[in-house]
Amino acid sequence: MTATGAEKKNGRVTIREVAEDAGVSVAAVSKVLRDAYGVSDALRAKVRASMDRLGYRPHTAARGMRGQTYTIGLVLPDIRNPFFADIMVGVNNALERTQYRAMIGISESSVITEMAIVDSMIDRQMDGIVLIGSTEDRGNHDRIASLKPLVTIGHHDPEATSFDTVNNNDQQGAMLAVQHLVAGGYRSIAMLSLSSGTSTILSQRELGYRRAMIEAGLGKAINIVQIPQTLREVQLAARRLLEGSRRPDAIFCWTDFIALEVISVATELGLSIPADLGIVGYDNTVYCDFAQNSLSSVDQSGEQLGLQAVRLLIERIKGRSKAEHLVVTPRLVTRGSSTRAG
Structure with a gap:
């Protein structure tokens, strides 16, 4: 079998060519492409090998007309x-x-x-x-x-x-962070959160922070600072907290992205981490493990x-x-x- 003139004109490898190369029917190739039920691993491997060898790419527009683009x-x-x-x-x-x-x-x-x-x-x-x-x-x-x-x-x-x-479980994650800081002797624990009125993620983390503070007998020390997630706003908020008359001895940040910037500001102000200031982030991203950061963080996988x-x-x-x-x-x-x- 040969491809049509239109198929050859656009330079695309066709399903027929894949079938010929694999030594199977066009219907078998179609089943593999559709991930149809009952296709054996051996057939799938054979057809996939031919696709790779020939450089076959499914025609997305055509698949879309058939109801699926993958x-x-x-x-x-x-x-x-x-x-x-x-x-x-x-x-x-x-x-x-x-x-x-x-x-x-x-x-x-x-x-x-x-x-x-x-x-x-x-x-x-x-x-x-x-x-x-x-x-x-x-x-x-x-x-x-x-x-x-x-x-x-x-x-x-x-x-x-x-x-x-x-x-x-964002509420539980926030509670883990605060409980850890309390166990380490921190008492004036602030939270840096994002200024977003609709986020269920933020509301759950803020609720977890409040619950853990109240359970630790630190309800009067609750201090949630909501800021836009821009570099300048994070820097300004961290500086205001750390230079204020009631400087916290620990900060729980709603994400590592913010926590890493708090580390930078605190270091610039000459504060010792964690002696003067404890910091916990959220997400446990790869940058937490860098020696210059060594950031404690809630891992949400x-x-x-x-x-x-x-x-x-x-x-x-x-x-x-x-x-x-x-x-x-x-x-x-x-x-x-x-x-x-x-």
Whole structure:
């Protein structure tokens, strides 16, 4: 069999050529491409080997007309926070043995931009969408879910029925951080949070901070400072705290991204970490382990969140309709930033 003139003109390897190279039928190749039920590992390996050898790439537009493009959309609020890189590792691990590929959009934490990106992904017939750290509007989420399978990471909504959620237990994570600082002898513990009125992640972490402070008998010392997540605002807020008349002896930061900047400001002001100031972050990103940072942090298993979100999304794409809400248990990783000498 030979490819049509149109197929040859655009230089693409065809499904027929793959079938001839693999010594199987066109229908068999199609089944492998569709990940159809009953395809043996041997057949899949043979066809995949021919695809790789010939450089075959499925025609996305044509697959879209048949109802599936094997692409999923991921929407991130920004690319500066290293925690999102951890999530992407999990996403890639989950996709490794599938035909799906991920396309990324950056919302800059704007509702308008986020929805514009999502609409573009829907227009391009992506098979499903993962919203990471979304702007958290239930109405928008339900609208997206009515059009495409949807999973959110970093949005607590256990009553949602049209989409799935994947989170860590943010309240418990914050409590672990405060309890650790209290056990280390710190008493004036402040929290640096993000100024966002709709984030369920922040509200849960702030609630965990308050609960742990009250349980430790430190209710009168509760001090939550909400700031925009920009470098200048973080620097100014940290400086105001550390140069104020009621300087805290420890700061719990809602993310490592902020905590690392607090370390920088404290060092610039001549404070000793952890003797003068204990610092705990959240996410346990790779930079925590650098010797100059040695940042204690709550590990919420970013890779696991990404992996589980993709697993749930593919289940949705394949027909599951009942909502699932997965919560991962956090753990605290202690390092030098909060561990005083005995």
